[in-house]
Amino acid sequence: MEPSRWSKLPSDLMQLVFERLGFADFQRAKSVCSPWRYASKRSSPNNQTPWLILIPEKGKDHCLLFDPEENEEKLYRIKNLGVNFANSNCLATYGSWLLMQDDHQYNILYVLNIFTCEKIDLPSMKSQLSIVETEDDMFLVKLDNNRDVLIWFDEKTKDYVVIWIIQPRFLVYSRKGDKFWKQIELFNFNDDMVYKDHNLYLYSWSRDVKVLDFSQDIPRQVFETQVKYDYSSKPEDVFYYDAPDTRVWKIKTENLVVRVTGEVLRVKSIVLGNSDAWSFRIYKMDSSNSKWEKLDSLGDEEAIFLDLGITVRLANTSQGVNGNSIYFSGNHNNYCDSDLGRFWSEKDILIFNLGTQEIEIPHPSIFSSVQLSNARWFVPNFKQM
Amino acid sequence: MSKKIILISSDGQSFEVDEAVARECGTIKNAIEDKCTDNGIPLANVTSATLAKVIEYCKKHVEAAAKASAGDKDIYGSNEDIELKTWDDDFVKVDQPLLFDIILAANYLDVPGLLDLTCQTVADMMRGKTPDEIRTIFHIKKDYTPEEEAAVREENAWAFM
Numbered sequence: 001m002e003p004s005r006w007s008k009l010p011s012d013l014m015q016l017v018f019e020r021l022g023f024a025d026f027q028r029a030k031s032v033c034s035p036w037r038y039a040s041k042r043s044s045p046n047n048q049t050p051w052l053i054l055i056p057e058k059g060k061d062h063c064l065l066f067d068p069e070e071n072e073e074k075l076y077r078i079k080n081l082g083v084n085f086a087n088s089n090c091l092a093t094y095g096s097w098l099l100m101q102d103d104h105q106y107n108i109l110y111v112l113n114i115f116t117c118e119k120i121d122l123p124s125m126k127s128q129l130s131i132v133e134t135e136d137d138m139f140l141v142k143l144d145n146n147r148d149v150l151i152w153f154d155e156k157t158k159d160y161v162v163i164w165i166i167q168p169r170f171l172v173y174s175r176k177g178d179k180f181w182k183q184i185e186l187f188n189f190n191d192d193m194v195y196k197d198h199n200l201y202l203y204s205w206s207r208d209v210k211v212l213d214f215s216q217d218i219p220r221q222v223f224e225t226q227v228k229y230d231y232s233s234k235p236e237d238v239f240y241y242d243a244p245d246t247r248v249w250k251i252k253t254e255n256l257v258v259r260v261t262g263e264v265l266r267v268k269s270i271v272l273g274n275s276d277a278w279s280f281r282i283y284k285m286d287s288s289n290s291k292w293e294k295l296d297s298l299g300d301e302e303a304i305f306l307d308l309g310i311t312v313r314l315a316n317t318s319q320g321v322n323g324n325s326i327y328f329s330g331n332h333n334n335y336c337d338s339d340l341g342r343f344w345s346e347k348d349i350l351i352f353n354l355g356t357q358e359i360e361i362p363h364p365s366i367f368s369s370v371q372l373s374n375a376r377w378f379v380p381n382f383k384q385m
Numbered sequence: 386m387s388k389k390i391i392l393i394s395s396d397g398q399s400f401e402v403d404e405a406v407a408r409e410c411g412t413i414k415n416a417i418e419d420k421c422t423d424n425g426i427p428l429a430n431v432t433s434a435t436l437a438k439v440i441e442y443c444k445k446h447v448e449a450a451a452k453a454s455a456g457d458k459d460i461y462g463s464n465e466d467i468e469l470k471t472w473d474d475d476f477v478k479v480d481q482p483l484l485f486d487i488i489l490a491a492n493y494l495d496v497p498g499l500l501d502l503t504c505q506t507v508a509d510m511m512r513g514k515t516p517d518e519i520r521t522i523f524h525i526k527k528d529y530t531p532e533e534e535a536a537v538r539e540e541n542a543w544a545f546m
Binding site: 004005006007009010013016017018020021022024025027028029030031032033034037065070071076077078079115 | 481482485488489492500504505507508511512513514515516519520523524525526527528529533534537538541542543544545
C-alpha cells in the first residue's frame with residue numbers, strides 16, 4: 001500500500017471517523033498528520049459519557065481526570081492550572097467548564113475551561129443590586145458545593161448563564177455580557193434546579209416543579225406542576241424529614257433530573273435511621289401531568305448522573321458506565337444533618353444499581369491512590385442532544 | 386422473478402445483482418429510477434474487488450431485512466440482530482487497502498449502513514492508541530516539522546501521557 005494513503009482520505013470521510021472517537025482518542029488522533037488535524041477542526045468527538053474530575057487537596061494547581069470507558073484505570077493529569085485554581089473551589093460544571101469560587105474572597109467567581117485554561121470572570125458579587133446594602137454581606141458566603149448554583153455554557157457561541165439561589169427569597173443570575181447580577185424573586189425554598197434547552201427547572205420544597213424560560217431577555221415562568229398531594233396516604237409512601245423514631249426512613253436529599261427526552265424525574269435518596277441502609281426512589285410525572293408515580297427502572301440503556309441533573313443514553317459500544325443506575329457523589333448534601341453525614345462526603349463517588357438496589361463504589365483503586373478534596377462528574381465536550 | 390441489474394467495475398468486470406440488492410446503493414437506486422440501467426451501470430470509481438464486497442454487504446442486509454419482516458420478530462428478532470452484527474464484524478476483517486477502498490465506495494455509492502460500519506471500524510482501530518501507534522497501523526508518515534509537532538502536543542498535553 002502506498003504510504004500515507006490514509007492521510008489522503010477525503011476530509012469529510014475523515015470527519016465521520018473522528019465523530020466516532022471518544023474525547024481523549026480524538027485529541028490524540030488529530031495530531032497524527034496535517035490533513036487529519038484539518039479534518040478535526042470541522043468535527044468533534046462523540047462524548048456523552050461523564051468523566052470524573054478529581055481535585056487534589058488544597059493548594060495544588062493540577063487536577064486528575066478519569067475516563068470510565070478506557071480499558072485501564074488511567075488518570076490524566078492536567079497541570080499548570082495556575083495559582084487561582086489552587087486557591088479556588090469548584091462549585092459546578094457544564095461540559096468542560098468549571099464554575100470556581102475563590103477560597104477566601106468569596107465574591108470572586110469565575111468560569112474556567114479545564115482543557116484550554118480559558119478563564120471568564122463573573123461580575124463581582126459585591127456589585128449585586130440593593131440587597132447587599134441591607135443584608136450585611138449575606139451573599140459573601142462560601143457556597144457549599146450543593147445544588148444552589150449551576151452553570152450552563154455553549155461551547156460554540158461562548159454564551160453562558162450562571163444561576164445562584166439565595167434561599168429562600170432570591171435567584172440571581174448572570175449571563176454573558178452582564179456587568180452585574182440580576183435577580184428574580186422566589187417564594188419557596190428550592191431543593192434543586194436543572195438547566196436544559198434554555199429552561200430552568202426549579203424543584204421546590206413543596207415538591208412542585210416550576211419551569212422558567214431563560215431564552216428571552218427577562219426569564220419568565222412557563223410551566224408549573226399542579227400536583228395535589230394527598231397527605232393521608234399510606235405510611236410506606238410517606239417519608240419523615242425528622243422523625244424521632246429511628247426505624248423510619250429519612251430523606252437525605254431530593255434531586256431533580258431532566259432526562260434526555262426532556263421528561264422530569266424526582267430522585268429521592270433515603271436512609272434508614274440508625275442503620276447503614278440507604279436507597280433511592282425515583283418519581284416521574286404521569287401522563288395526566290397531575291401526579292407523580294414511582295419509576296422502578298430506567299432500562300439497561302440509561303443511567304442517571306445526579307450531580308449533573310441529567311441522564312445519559314448508553315450506546316452499544318460504551319463500556320464503563322452501567323445502565324439502570326444512579327451515579328452520584330457527595331456534592332449535594334442539602335441537609336446538614338450530622339446524623340446522616342456519615343454516609344458520604346465530597347470526595348465520595350458512588351453508584352446505586354436500581355436492579356439490585358445496592359450501592360457500589362466504582363474504581364476503588366483510583367480513590368485510594370490519591371488524596372482528594374473533591375470529586376465530580378463532568379462531560380467533556382457535552383452537547384445537549 | 387426479480388429484475389437483474391448489471392454493475393460494471395472500473396476494471397471492466399460485470400456483476401449481475403437482484404434489483405433489490407442494487408437499490409441498497411443510493412446512487413444506483415437513483416439510476417434505476419431515472420431508467421438509465423439498460424446496458425449496465427458503469428462504476429468508474431470502484432474496482433471489482435471492492436464492488437464484490439459492497440455487493441456482498443448489500444445482499445446480506447437485504448436478506449436480513451426480508452427475514453425480519455417475514456418471520457416472527459418476537460421470537461427470532463434479537464438473535465437475528467446479533468447474528469447480523471457478528472456477520473458485520475467478520476465482514477470488516479479485511480486488509481487495510483481494501484477497507485480504505487470500501488469506505489470510498491460506500492460513500493460514492495451511498496450505502497449509509499456500510500459507511501457507518503467501516504468508519505466505526507477505523508475509529509475502533511484508533512481507540513487507546515498514541516499518535517505514533519496510529520501512524521504505524523495506518524502507514525502514515527509524520528508530516529509535521531518539529532515546531533509544529535511541539536505546538537500540537539502543547540495544545541492537549543494531558544492526552545499524550
